[in-house]
Amino acid sequence: MEKQRGSFTNKLGFVLAAAGSAVGLGNLWRFPYLAAKYGGGIFLLVYLVLAVSFGFALMVTEIAIGRKTRLSAVGAYASLNKKFGFLGYLSCLVPFIITPYYCVIGGWVLKYFTVFVTNQVSSAASDDFFTGFITQAAAPVIFFAVYAAATALVVMMGVEKGIEKASRIMMPLLIVMTVIIAVFGLMQPGAVEGVRYYLMPDFSRFSATTVLAAMGQLFYSMSLAMGIMITYGSYMKKDANLEKSVRQIELFDTGIAFMAGLMIIPAVFAFSGGSEEALGKGPSLMFITLPKVFNSMQFGTAVGAVFFLLVLFAALTSSISLTETLVSILMDKLGWKRRKASIVVFVYLLAVGIPVSLGFGIWDFIAPMGMSLLDFFDFISNSVLMPIVAFLTCIFIGYVVKPETVIEEVELNGKFRIQKFYTIMIKYLAPVCLVAILIFAVMEAMGAISV
Ligand code: TRP
Secondary structure (H helix, E strand, O other): OOOOOOHHHHHHHHHHHHHHHHOOHHHHHHHHHHHHHOOOHHHHHHHHHHHHHHHHHHHHHHHHHHHHHOOOHHHHHHHHOHHHHHHHHHHHHHHHHHHHHHHHHHHHHHHHHHHHHOOOHHHHOOOOHHHHHHOOOHHHHHHHHHHHHHHHHHHHHOOHHHHHHHHHHHHHHHHHHHHHHHHHHHOOOOHHHHHHHHHOOOHHHOOHHHHHHHHHHHHHHOOOOOOHHHHHHHOOOOOOOHHHHHHHHHHHHHHHHHHHHHHHHHHHHHHHOOOHHHHOOHHHHHHHHHHHHHHOOOOHHHHHHHHHHHHHHHHHHHHHHHHHHHHHHHHHHHOOOHHHHHHHHHHHHHHHHHHHHHOOOOOOOOOHHHOOHHHHHHHHHHHHHHHHHHHHHHHHHHHHHOHHHHHHHHOOOOOOOOHHHHHHHHHHHHHHHHHHHHHHHHHHHOOOOOO
């Protein structure tokens, strides 16, 4: 990226690379199930408001820190202020929690790909196919292990550039497929109800939980509050327009999430009825709804196979970049060789991922705070750790290094058009909201309040 190339390709290259890492299961799998569960339109509205305010400010901050210091998270915070070096470590904790369960979901996608390739679409469309699969002991663990091994192997061989190139072709295809599937779903009887549910905010469904869930999703989907965007920023050229790049990344990421919701939520109404129960399926929603869509489609088997292949690719690029993060931390901090670090990370993924997978079946008695293990890890990272990291980042930038530092970095090219808003956001609005949300999250998890 540092090499001299046509500046246009460079600028666009940065946006595509960052967007490629950001787009993944978060957009296709996580966003639709949260939107379905938390009231549809109201969740979408809250998410959009947060994305353009809070998400924007945080992404500008992270990319600017990276570009200014030319270091990744661990070093970047420390170089701005020694006392805040711990924040770099804290943000690295998040990918350690996310990656194992990300690979478990990746294993599910792999399974569905094989199901469609072997033409079992009608059984996949039955109501308890998915539950039947994840509650088994061996099968989901095997799919997870294969997925994790593929991920780790790519990282070990250091060939992720090739994968990234491939994903430049696969990504646009994925968008096209998503549109086709959404249009097909929308033409089914009953789907209009779902469109209404997804697009019309029902303000009576608004609650602090909606905000918390949307905020956690924002971090997750945009890979914020875990140091990733700092690393990407450190590769960014000084002459690229930072504010505009962030806009483009956000637009890309949010656009795909929006389409994924449009593909899945109306289909839930058309194929499973729009009951609370059908909408509240959580992590399994995509795997229950989409096979029903494909089953009623002409050439559904082929369409489903191609679709899950593309999702698999989107997931792989993300899990590879997550795993690469873990490996590079071990290489930098412990001086390990890539090979050793990759193997250790792989073993770690297995050690945490296998219990997560078994947590849906024979180990379902492990239910910290009443959640499945997957939901628990998801909660700890997205609803607890990420808000903490984001809060500390705001305090650090707002009061220690001062927002001017970030503003100056942004203004290396062009004016930072909303710098007043940015300063207010980082110094006051974001920290206050984050603390409120965090307190709420913990209280809710402890069962002190119920919504
Ligand atoms: N944002 C990714 C998604 O939407 C998931 C993710 C989180 C990620 N952190 C990351 C991907 C770091 C790559 C690197 O699925």
